[in-house]
Amino acid sequence: MIKFVKCPRIIPQTVLQHCRCNFSKESETNIPKKVQETDENGTAQKKYDPKDVTKDDMKWRTAWHQKEGQYYSMLRTFYKEDNQRSLLQSLQTPIDLSPSTIKKWWAKNKEEQNVxxxxxxxxxxxMLGNELAAAHxxxxxxxxxxxxxxxxxxxANEYKEYNLPRFYEEDKILQGIDCTDMSLVYEGLVNLRDLKQVEWLSLNGCEYIDDWCIDKISHIFSHSLLYLDLRNCSNITVKGLGALYKMRNLKILYLDDFLRSTTYEMTCLLLQEANPELEIKSDPVVFE
Known part of the structure; x- marks a missing residue:
């Protein structure tokens, strides 16, 4: 029968000498500095520091769609930044084919296409300059x-044909813009920036115009706008109306009914107090 006997492991003396260390405070200053690691070219390699990690270093993949300024290609219609999240959410959500759900889905899809x-x-x-580009x-x-x-x-006529210059012309300066019943969204307002002397603007019937849009519009046209029509814009509240104080030269403001509430009426009075030359007009109220 073979017997296995435990015996102490023999450690070389050189290893024991290398492992001995003195933990006294006096000996800490005498510890030699660690030699920096070098690569094949002989240059010192930078030590890894967790604080130097950027947001791009944490990405597990490189996005296929790279943005350039605020320009998007037409292929963006088939791409969403939350593809993975929306996919998981759709898989875990029960199928609902009710008319209200389909209507909401269609409205959301239509808004994304407008963006x-x-x-x-x-x-x-x-190619066209800011004025003609906004006109097109x-x-x-x-x-x-x-x-x-x-x-x-x-x-444009019924065939979507219109007569506008195809190249830059210096004397073409926009005076009035009529966006009645357009599907204008917040992201589209960037096309109206840097316009010099727009005096007349109508947003009558724009269903996507809300308080955020009004704040941006009041900033873009704060120096020139004289006439503004905000009728039939159901998403505009008192908060958006208060942003119009930036338009110091505004003369005429059209609203649906500035007597709809006490807060709404008070906001209109404050606008007229900030701009005494402002005249706020409203459609006649019909009492049934």
């Missing part, structure tokens, strides 16, 4: 525009 359809295209502004943006989507020193409004 892509109204995205800012830098090449268009570089409005007229192509069902609105109309008017230039200084011209009496007629330019609007």
């Amino acid at each position: 892509v359809y109204q995205s800012y295209i830098p090449m268009r502004n570089q 943006f409005i007229v192509h989507r069902g609105g109309s525009v008017k230039f200084f020193n011209e009496d007629k409004w330019i609007k």
